[in-house]
Structures are given as structure tokens and as C-alpha cells.
Amino acid sequence: MYCIDYVNEDSILVSCKNSKDCSSLPALSQILKQQLRGILDIIVAADSLLIVLEYTADIDALLSVVIQFNPSEVVSGSANVINIPVCYESKLAPDLAEVCQLSKLSADQVKDLHQQARYQVKAIGFMPGFAYLKGLPAQLQLPRKAVPASKVAAGSLAIAEDMTAVYPASSPGGWHIIGQSPMQLFNKLSEPMCPFKVGDEVRFVAITYQEFIAFKENR
Incomplete structure (x- = not known):
């Protein structure tokens, strides 16, 4: 089941x-942390776990847990x-018109398809709090931009290939921006600093521009 x-x-x-x-990799990660000593860190990515060990770690026990782990037994919905x-x-979606043109969908269809889908956090990287969310509907799957934007606003909602993401901070970016979230997705003074962890399910809830402004003012 795993290499x-x-x-x-x-x-x-x-x-x-x-x-x-x-x-099921996040579930395997939790089992390893709970059952074994000598694990310094486990880095969960979209299709792998990197397990960093102390010299005292029991390698045979670790391999046994991995080999015996059955992904099909992981409880769904957890x-x-x-x-x-x-x-x-x-006004918050600079690439929406182009996405509509490339996908041959209306703006309302893009919005409805995007928010009706359910996404899973596959990895966190690129910058603190940037979660790669898999589950983008096939109709919205587009290649990354040929020329990346030099500056993408914090909170920008983006799509590229089979994933979507929200930029937690202002940054250059090559994904298509179709909206913006007022939610703060990384704060080094908070605990946890980021609301996501690998394996979480993410849903997007559409709000009006007035609600967007009110949310930003009150957060």
C-alpha cells in the first residue's frame, strides 16, 4: 500500500x-506519533510522509506500523x-473574466462550481499558511498563468490545475485569482498559527462585498 x-x-x-x-496519510502520521517513541517530526505532503527520527528510534516497530496500516479502515468523515x-x-477577482473565457462558463457558474466542491488540504507550503487544496471541479481546472503576477493581494482565492488555495499574505503568484477571503490564514502570534492541517476538509462560503468589508473591519 505504501513504498x-x-x-x-x-x-x-x-x-x-x-x-x-x-x-489516509494524515491518519498514519497520527498513529505513528501516538504509538512510537523517537520521532522528531513528521512532514505530511500530498503523497508522502517524511519521518525524521532520533537515533534511539525503533525502526523495526516503525516499519511494522506502516506495513500493517490499512488505509481502507480509516473512518471517513473524521x-x-x-x-x-x-x-x-x-473587483476582488482580477482573473475571473479570463477564467470565464477559458472555461466557457459564466461568472455565476464559476462561483457556484467552486463553492459547491469540497476540498482536502494536501500540503502546506510555498509560504506559511498556504494550503494546497485538492478537489477543484474538472470544469475549472486550468494551467497556471504563462506570466505570473508580480503581486497578489493577501486573501486572494486562486485556482490552478486541480487545486485551489488562498494566499495568506501578499506575494507574487501564477494562479488565477477568482475572489478574495477576509479571513486571516496565518498569524504567528496565534495558537495555532494556521487554521489548517494536512487532511482537513475545506469548504468555501460565498459572501457579499458588503459582508467582506464588514468581516475585515471586525476581525
Whole structure:
């Protein structure tokens, strides 16, 4: 079910043999942390776990847990669900018109398709709080921009290929921007600093521009 490779003397990479098992990697991560000593860190990515070990770690026990773990036994519906408010108004969506043209959909169809889908956090990277969310409907799947934007506003809702994401801070970016969220997605003074963890389910909730402004003023 999983491939196991030694990266070096203190780390092991566990990767999926097939894509349907990847959604169970967060559950495997939790089991390893709960049952085994000597694990310094586990980094969960879209299709792998990187396990960083102390020299005292029991490698045989770790391998046994991985080999015996059955992804099909993971209880569905147990993921944390995060609702993210987002405004799809054109004034906050600089690439919406182009997305409509490329997808041959109206702005309302883009909004409805995007917010009706359910997404899973596959990885967190690029910048603190940037969650790669898989589950984008096929009608909205577009290649990244040929020329990335030099500046994308914080909170921008973006799509590219089979994923969607919200930029937690202002940054250059090559994804298509179709809206903006007023929600703060990274704060180094908060605990946790980011509302996401790998394996969480994310849903987008459409709000009006007036609600967007009120949310930003009151957060």
C-alpha cells in the first residue's frame, strides 16, 4: 500500500503506491506519533510522509506500523472541517473574466462550481499558511498563468490545475485569482498559527462585498 525508502540515517520517506491511499496519510502520521517513541517530526505532503527520527528510534516497530496500516479502515468523515468565507465579486477577482473565457462558463457558474466542491488540504507550503487544496471541479481546472503576477493581494482565492488555495499574505503568484477571503490564514502570534492541517476538509462560503468589508473591519 505504501513504498518505504531510507532518505538517510535519520529519516524515512513513506509514499503512496496509488492515489486513493494518499488521503489516509494524515491518519498514519497520527498513529505513528501516538504509538512510537523517537520521532522528531513528521512532514505530511500530498503523497508522502517524511519521518525524521532520533537515533534511539525503533525502526523495526516503525516499519511494522506502516506495513500493517490499512488505509481502507480509516473512518471517513473524521477530518476537521474549515469553512472559509470568500467574496467572488469581480473587483476582488482580477482573473475571473479570463477564467470565464477559458472555461466557457459564466461568472455565476464559476462561483457556484467552486463553492459547491469540497476540498482536502494536501500540503502546506510555498509560504506559511498556504494550503494546497485538492478537489477543484474538472470544469475549472486550468494551467497556471504563462506570466505570473508580480503581486497578489493577501486573501486572494486562486485556482490552478486541480487545486485551489488562498494566499495568506501578499506575494507574487501564477494562479488565477477568482475572489478574495477576509479571513486571516496565518498569524504567528496565534495558537495555532494556521487554521489548517494536512487532511482537513475545506469548504468555501460565498459572501457579499458588503459582508467582506464588514468581516475585515471586525476581525
